[in-house]
Amino acid sequence: MAASTGPVLAIGALTMANRSVFNDEPVDWKVPIATAITAVLFAGAERAVGRTAVTLAYVALVTVVFARVDPKVPSPAESALRWFNER
Template structure:
């Protein structure tokens, strides 16, 4: 398995958890499909450009954790903070 696969799969898991668990939105099946495609593409990019593909994957992970991907749904960090404070 490529080194960039972990961060890419974590991005998909965070996105699904943010929408479904934290914000009670319906499951969007485009996210797991897109995550699988991105993992394959990043594994190929790792072979082509080397370690920089891994760095981009980790940068994407940090970005998705703190930035809103969908303007109507808060970022995972915002949602988790709100969810844990309510419980």
């Protein structure tokens, strides 16, 4: 398995969980399909550019945690903050 596969799969899992579990939105089936395609593309990119693809995957993971992917759904960091404040 390529080194960039873990961060890419984490991006997909975070997006799906944040959207459907924490914010009661319907499941968007484009996310797991796009995640699988992206994981394959990043594995190929690792062969071409090496460590740069892995770094880009981790930058994308941090971005997804703090930025909104869908404008109407809060980011995972916002959802976690809301959950902590409700307790």
